[in-house]
Amino acid sequence: MSAITENTLTRDNILRLFPDIAATMQTSRPSAQDAQLFDGYDEEQVRLMEEVCIVLDWNDIPCGSASKKTCHLMSNINNGLLHRAFSVFLFNEENKLLLQQRADEKITFPGMWTNTCCSHPLAIPSEIGYDLPTSIMGVKRAAQRKLDQELGIATDQVPLDKFHFLTRIHYKAPSDGVWGEHEIDYILFIKAAPTVTANPNEVKDAKYVTAKELRAMFEDKDLTFTPWFKLICETYLFDWWSNLDEVNSFRETEIRRMI
Numbered sequence: 001m002s003a004i005t006e007n008t009l010t011r012d013n014i015l016r017l018f019p020d021i022a023a024t025m026q027t028s029r030p031s032a033q034d035a036q037l038f039d040g041y042d043e044e045q046v047r048l049m050e051e052v053c054i055v056l057d058w059n060d061i062p063c064g065s066a067s068k069k070t071c072h073l074m075s076n077i078n079n080g081l082l083h084r085a086f087s088v089f090l091f092n093e094e095n096k097l098l099l100q101q102r103a104d105e106k107i108t109f110p111g112m113w114t115n116t117c118c119s120h121p122l123a124i125p126s127e128i129g130y131d132l133p134t135s136i137m138g139v140k141r142a143a144q145r146k147l148d149q150e151l152g153i154a155t156d157q158v159p160l161d162k163f164h165f166l167t168r169i170h171y172k173a174p175s176d177g178v179w180g181e182h183e184i185d186y187i188l189f190i191k192a193a194p195t196v197t198a199n200p201n202e203v204k205d206a207k208y209v210t211a212k213e214l215r216a217m218f219e220d221k222d223l224t225f226t227p228w229f230k231l232i233c234e235t236y237l238f239d240w241w242s243n244l245d246e247v248n249s250f251r252e253t254e255i256r257r258m259i
Contacts, residue, residue, distance in 0.1 A: 004080045004172075004259060009058035017079055021055050021066040037069070037178075042105035044201050049107065052123040053083040060084070060168065060184050060255060062130060065123035072108055074174055077182040082170075083120065085183035086139040087228060088147065089237070090116040090158070091191045095244055096208035098196070100151065102226070103204045108175040111204065113217065114226040119146040120183075132253060136165045139186040151206065152197030164189045166240065166250050171258040173227035184255060185228060189240070189247050211241050231258060 015021060038046045049069040054062050062084075070076060071083040090098045098116045102109055121127035121135075121142035129135030140163045147153040166187040174180040198206050209217065214233070217223055225233075235258075240250055 006058040009056075009080055009082060011057050011061075011063035014055060014057065014063055014081070018055075018066065018070070018076060018081055020070055021064045021081075038107075041107055042201065045105050045107050051120070053120045054123050054128055056082045056084055056184055058082075060132075060135070062123075062128055068120065071120075072175075072179050072181065074178060074180045077172060077174075077180050080182075082182050082184065084135070084139070084186070085118065085120050085181075086143055086186040086188055087115050087232070088117040088143050088163075088188045088190065090147075090194070091189070091241075091244060092193055092208055093191070094208075095191075095241070096210055097214065097241070098206065098208050099214070100198070100203045101205040103200065103202050105201055108179045108181065109226050112224045112226045114229040115232070117143065117147050117150055118185075118226065118228065119143075119150075136186065140165075140188065143188055147194075150199055150202040151194075152199065153192075153194040157194040158190055158192050162190050162192065164247050164251070166247065167236075167252050168255045169228070169232065169258055170255050171228055171231055173231075181228065182259075183228075187232070189244070191244065211238055 049067065051068045052065045053068055053071045055064045055066050057063050071081060092098065099113055100116060101113050102111060104110050119142065121138045127138040127142045129138035140160045143163060144155045144158055144160065147158055148155060166189060169185045169187065171185065172182040196206055240247060
């Protein structure tokens with residue numbers, strides 16, 4: 001394939017290359033081929049693959065919608081299919097970061113350690129956003145929804161106005177031969193003291209760590225980490241973490257390209 005660039009990731013090219021993407025936001029429906037594709041996977045995780053993600057051009061402008069399944073197939077990713085995502089980093093009053101280990105039932109990156117919550121805003125009016133301010137608000141609402149669904153964190157414990165948007169990261173990463181990620185990932189920080197009741201279908205384990213403890217985890221060869229989490233840790237996280245009281249100073253509008 002040709003390189004993924006601003007000139008190739010246009011709305012017209014995306015809709016030409018991926019005919020099963022809706023030019024308008026709509027609900028996904030499973031296809032007849034899904035039975036074979038999802039053979040052996042957890043039923044609930046297969047159901048979640050019907051959720052509808054926001055398909056983007058190079059500049060993070062929505063140009064349609066497609067199922068989570070469509071957006072995460074490497075055959076589509078290798079042709080440039082791009083969608084919107086978010087990553088939440090939740091710190092407690094001691095400035096410890098809440099990590100989760102993804103459940104073994106997960107279709108992509110099962111069993112890997114990662115940041116507090118990583119997911120996608122849906123192609124619904126409350127979560128879409130067509131410019132940066134409305135898109136940030138959309139991912140904050142999606143973050144509340146997923147923190148509840150994955151970790152049992154009640155919405156009133158993570159108010160929208162407590163989330164801090166830092167930046168957007170454009171990256172691509174394979175999970176296995178079939179699945180992967182190609183996202184513009186909105187980074188959200190929040191300080192809170194929530195009650196955590198992990199959903200075992202989503203989260204295998206969860207724990208708070210210091211920066212020193214996280215560095216030690218990276219040295220443990222028995223542990224694996226999601227590629228986006230490792231990428232963020234290796235480039236920005238520890239600097240942001242050491243300046244939590246001034247974290248808004250890191251906010252930027254430019255998309256950081258890591259593809």
